[in-house]
Amino acid sequence: MIEPFEIAIDEAVLQDLRHRLRNTRFAPDFGNDGWAYGTNGDYLRALITYWAEAYDWRRHERAMNEFAHFRTVIDEVPVHFIHERGVGPKPMPLIMTHGWPWTFWDLQKVIRPLADPAAFGGDPADAFDVIVPSLPGFGFSSPLTTPGINFVRTADLWMKLMRMLGYETFAAQGGDFGAFVTAQLGHKYAGSVLGIHIHLAGPLGMITGGMPDDSMFGTGEEHWPAANALFFDQESAYSRLQSTKPQSLAYGINDSPAGLAAWLLEKRRRWSDCGGDVERRFSKDDLLTSMTIYWATQTFGTAARFYAEARRNPWTPSHDRKPVVQAPTAVLLFENDIVKLPRRWAEGYYNLQRWNVAPVGGHFVPMEEPEILVNDLRAFYRDLR
């Protein structure tokens, strides 16, 4: 059963949040102007003060509720999603999957332009029925009490969700973990998937080991292996931790909004194309709305566990056909994203139809570069309608 859903965080939760923020015991920081040790203390203090004293959750909650939200339960897993009907002659259904540490709200800027292109200077023939679920254990797809839910199982849930919504065939899009969900749809359910559009193109077994060889990187990609290696060396400890001991981390972060903010903020700054100034890509309100969703739904722990479930339940192929991902595939990479794999490798793994590399933009594509994403999606799917 699918039920309409409205976001309405309890006032007591917001009051408790403010109390905690005002009583934060800040870890002393020093010698960390460049954030080399992690989240900078001065910036965090300013953000926490703003969160406690100036930030208005209700304003953002109203903006969220201007979209059509629903909740359902599939295989005992609670699933929240936005379902925005397309305005056009024949909207194509498109399921868009976010990643970590995102929420569904990272898609806020692209939903309407995709659903109603005419209202944004586009062609109504490009309209999509847009479905934006929250990943299991993220945001309002909670509480997650079922073990083993990783990106593989999520693809199965999405398949069932689209069937419940009456869609026999559909398009799929995603980044970060959402790209793995999307690629798995294109692998296992290629017959139902008109095409996939991803901004992280890796092997489905990437999390449990197995990266393309450095020799695969071609012209214009020469500097990517070093950048990838730097990311894995400097920035990936969070991933190893969340893959093994997410619960040990979750106690502190579920109990301390400043701790939650520090953990998420560092990624927003490091992974976006912001040149070290996170507010070039995200306003304080953008950051805090995302953090408030994690806080109010108490989902940091289950979201972090998504890594552990990927590691504990390694991906296995559903068939041995080649390419592995048979659905027509568009890859849209962003030059300043954190991990980029080579085109030559992707050509062998995916049914690659389209490949573009945007010269600007980082990891949080739908928030950072919504227009580039929207235009590329429209162009790719235009030929598949």
Added chain:
Amino acid sequence: MTAAITRFTLDISAGAIADLHERIDRTRWPDELDAEPWQYGASLAALQRMMQYWRHRFDWRAAEASINALPHYRASIAGHELHFIHERGHGPQPLPLLIAHGWPGSFVEMLDIIPLLADPARHGGDPADSFDVIVPSMPGYGFSGRPRKPGMTPLVMAELYAGLMAALGYDHYGLQGGDWGATVTTCMARQWPDRIAGLHLNWIPGSYQPPQGEGEAPFSAAELQFQAAMAASATQGTSTHVGIHASRPQTLGYALNDSPVGLAAWLIDKFRMIADCDGEIESTISLDRLLTNVSVYWFTETITSAIRLYKEARLQPLKFAKGERILPPLGFAAFPGEVAVPPREWVERVYNLQRWTEMKRGGHFAAMEQPQALAADIRDFFRPLRQGKASGQTGEPKHD
């Protein structure tokens, strides 16, 4: 070298204790899949029980009183405040012995072993085996001051510890260490071999890299296996804390400094993982002692400065040049539950290994888990090393 050394007494304010209790009362517990406790990290049920105990049964004032029963001091060494315990030996000629703790421990690890070493006669031993015991808190840990700028590496700590011993008037002394304490004491033995009567370790530093290649013996099968196991452990959960500590410690620190349950989960999960306890940490270390250690981190707000050490240390691994050796004699106590005990030949490549004891029980926290057995091994190791150089403190004590 002169240094102001003052007596120090732990006296946590009533306000800090009340604040701790209020925060524990307000704990927001995360969900857990209770099918497999401890598999994704600290178990919810176990942690809830421990927090209940911390809030309602654990008596910080009693813990504080027993800690204060030992003589504490603070000294300013090269501009850094060092807290230390200095328990004088009872015997004809006590040998000074500096015991260096690591993470996630503190000086609290050493509370049981100090009397055994300082006053063996009272504990069924020989007074000739007595030590003057010095237990400093690492800079950034417990009641030692927090560093104010980056660069507090194990080598800098070694310099401060050597400075402390000099300030106490000791020019020839023994060293004992585990975890980071093994790294710091190894640095001391390497830098000042003439001052060190002997080095007793229950852990070989993780960053220890003996020289290899021409002129050095090829690695044995056991050594190759050990290196592979160490590399694998970095991704297996036993040491994933190292990755985050060594890259973005500050990011983690905010939650742990703001949330008692967050701090307790982080530390106690680690204790459970690397103690020799078959998953039952309280079978080997009492909950009171665990919580005393957690409380020290909490009240001093040092979790972040403590874990930043991993990042500082990463820039300065214990790498040895061809032919380089650490001269003072080494005694190694190999505890069966230790994370990774290297093959003997791996240790002998650099260290002057004189004694290797296969211990019967115990893991990473030897001084807490097996104080009697560790004390016995320390006594046995140093007994023949007490001869030779006129040792110990000369003249008047340097503090009251």
